[in-house]
Amino acid sequence: MKETSVKRAHASRRAILKAGAAAGLVGAAGLASAGSASADGATYPAVQSYDVIVIGGGFAGVTAARELRKKGKRTLILEARNRVGGRAWSSTFSGLPIEFGATWIHPSQTLIWNEVQRLGIARVDDPNPDYAVFATESGGYARQDLAFLEHQDALLRRFVEGAEQYMPRPYDPFHRADLLADVDKLTLGDRARQLRLTTLERNWVSATTGAYGGGFERGSLTQLARWWALCGYNTETFHGINVTRPVGGMSGIITKLLAESGATIVYNAPVTKVADNGSRVQVTAGGAVYDAGSVVVAVPVNVWNSINFTAGLPAEFGRLSTETVGVPTAKKILIQVQGDIGRPLVNGKSGAPLDLVLANTDKSSQGTVLVAFSVNPNLDANNQSQIQRAITEVLPGTKVLSVKGHDWGQDPYAKGAWTFMRPGQLLRSLRAVRQPHGRLVFAGSDIATGWAGYVDGAIESGAQAAAVAANLSGAAALA
Ligand SMILES: Cc1cc2nc3c(=O)[nH]c(=O)nc-3n(C[C@H](O)[C@H](O)[C@H](O)COP(=O)(O)OP(=O)(O)OC[C@H]3O[C@@H](n4cnc5c(N)ncnc54)[C@H](O)[C@@H]3O)c2cc1C
Known part of the structure; x- marks a missing residue:
């Protein structure tokens, strides 16, 4: 130095x-x-x-x-x-406003919500997805209707079962430090093993557990439990915090x-x-x-x-x-694909190149813009052929026209994402x-x-x- x-x-x-x-x-x-x-x-x-x-x-x-x-x-x-x-960075891609980092806010996040209201900034909700994509028994992926998301939610609830007791005060994570001693030792992978999840079940719930933590063997169960507690211990708010964005970014x-x-x-x-x-x-x-x-x-x-x-x-x-502390392998990638492919919600398997893929709020003149998150250390967030291969696996027949990603772990002033x-x-x-x-x-x-x-x-x-x-x-x- x-x-x-x-x-x-x-x-x-x-x-x-x-x-x-x-x-x-x-x-x-x-x-x-x-x-x-x-x-x-x-x-x-x-x-x-x-x-x-x-x-x-x-x-x-x-x-x-x-x-x-x-x-x-x-x-x-x-x-x-x-x-x-x-780590909040509004930019543009395919002529549309996009975010490379933080995107959504929610009324339960009272400090940012109050600031936005006080400043007179309007909010807009992302439209719901049209369909989901999940891993199948045979090792591939299949389209599912949105009712399938209930399987994922049921597994998520099992992951954080008991959080009301060991994390009873969302803003005071130490309140039951006595009960946390055993829980805070666990990775998300340890918890999946405690629950005896099958490989398929791990793959269904990875996008909302393991991937958040930078992989099942990196993130702690208590971090997931803290978010669960802040969301009122329910899946509606847990997903609801990723819906509303401030106009103007x-x-x-x-x-x-x-x-x-x-x-x-x-x-x-x-x-x-x-x-x-x-x-x-x-x-x-x-x-x-x-x-x-x-x-x-x-x-x-x-x-x-x-x-x-x-x-x-x-x-x-x-x-x-x-x-x-920030997930060091996390990337966010904007992907322009050809044509109107609707609004998918892709849930990647544990260790997949892309953990979560969803439709951007607005469509571009060239078709659909997708927003993808990845914690895979081997993915190059700006390599179009790697992204094309990953998209073909989950959304077959979809042609990638261009990509723009940010690797937060490689960013010298972040060295990690969320x-x-x-x-x-x-x-x-x-x-x-x-x-x-x-x-x-x-x-x-x-x-x-x-x-x-x-x-x-x-x-x-x-x-x-x-x-x-x-x-x-x-x-x-x-x-
Ligand atoms: C991909 C992604 C998606 C996310 N999605 C959401 C979301 O939807 N909603 C949400 O609420 N949050 C989200 N987050 C989290 C949110 O972005 C962060 O929690 C928050 O922005 C962190 O703010 P901060 O001020 O603590 O740190 P930072 O935003 O990282 O600010 C730290 C600042 O320090 C600067 N800096 C670093 N090193 C030095 C140095 N040596 N000298 C001077 N300056 C330096 C950096 O350039 C930076 O400006 C997301 C994050 C990522 C990466």
């Missing part, structure tokens, strides 16, 4: 301008970003002081900045990319929140070093050094290990980051990494106690971190 000389003295105006250029555009929040990162090799010593620095401009970081403004704090956001939103929401924050934001500014000297914190990004009384670290858990925290962090931080903890992480690590460490407070959907793995959890965590960081910054020595 590159070491940059840190000078506490006030930087000259020339140095600040150089630093700004090295790190990308410094802007008032809400302005469009531009410029390119040229951090490598840029070693301009400059110090710019703020009350609080927020590292990462996803929903957690931007919410933190917005809350800090309410407390009168002068806040800087340092964002590695040329956009805000992180997720990027539209966060752009508005950023504007409200009034924070200064530097794009193309990947943070490489955080030095907490006990009375102030210096943060190095793109060759520039910024100083604050406290710092909110709102980057994904999987990214923590790529930042040099010079004062050291308790071992749980490094361990969690190495083990991964949150799905592994066995043991809930009980062993979550409480530890939610504690402030010195002048640093960690935030993000990955470490939310409520909707971890969803935008709502990012907002929850960002707001909580802001409250702590505001107090810490108030107690800081003046720069």
Whole structure:
């Protein structure tokens, strides 16, 4: 990791301008970003002081900045990319608006739902699928009518049976820590074995269990149980949370929140070093050094290990980051196919190239656009012939015209997709990494106690971190 000389003295105006250029555009929040990162090799010593620095401009970081403004704090956001939103990223494909990450919201996710209502953003429901596709006894796939989904739901209910007892309070996953000790050890695969599921049954329920966890042998049963509890322990809400989308996309929401924050934001500014000297914190990004009384670290858990925290962090931080919390093999793929193939809901087998395929809300002029999710480590999300083979297996006769995917595990500023903890992480690590460490407070959907793995959890965590960081910054020595 590159070491940059840190000078506490006030930087000259020339140095600040150089630093700004090295790190990308410094802007008032809400302005469009531009410029390119040229951090490598840029070693301009400059110090710019703020009350609080927020590292990462996803929903957690931007919410933190917005809350800090309410407390009168002068806040800087340092964002590695040329956009805000992180794992929420609205884009276009085949001339249609699409999402590479977060897509759906639900009234039970009260924080994001309330923000959207307050901002006057309309919502639209995806149409229902026309038919389902499931694995068959003979090893292939067959079309089924939607009533077949009841088989999948019955298996899902068996998976999470008992969650009302061991996870009785959805926003307090530790409430029955005594009962969790045995459950939190289990992978989803362990649970399937406890239930003595046949291979066919595993294949029917994989898309709503194993695949969520990045594979049956990666994800923990308790993470699934947390989502089940948040959904009121019923399949209607469990599926209902993947139906309603905000008009204008997720990027539209966060752009508005950023504007409200009034924070200064530097794009193309990947943070490489955080030095907490006990009375102030210096943060190095793109060759520039910024100083604050406290710092909110709102980057994904999987990214923590790529930042040099010079004062050291308790071992749980490094361990969690190495083990991964965000699913490291997850990809989302947009697929343009020829003609009108209706609205399928494909449930891939365990280990299949594609775990879930569904129709995009809108059709394109060329035919149907499909949205696919994959946690298969061998799938190249932008390889059209691999995707064609995978689509032919589940929807025979369907011609793929083009694909555009994003591999979240290969993304250096995410290193994984949605949150799905592994066995043991809930009980062993979550409480530890939610504690402030010195002048640093960690935030993000990955470490939310409520909707971890969803935008709502990012907002929850960002707001909580802001409250702590505001107090810490108030107690800081003046720069
Ligand atoms: C494919 C997919 C589908 C999903 N679907 C849904 C859904 O339908 N509904 C839903 O609610 N949620 C969904 N999620 C989850 C949701 O996207 C996340 O929970 C949420 O966006 C996480 O927000 P965050 O702020 O915690 O982290 P992030 O969004 O990851 O934000 C972290 C920010 O930190 C930045 N960063 C990283 N490293 C550095 C560094 N060194 N220096 C500076 N900045 C850095 C990143 O660029 C990023 O902007 C989905 C996620 C994925 C990947």
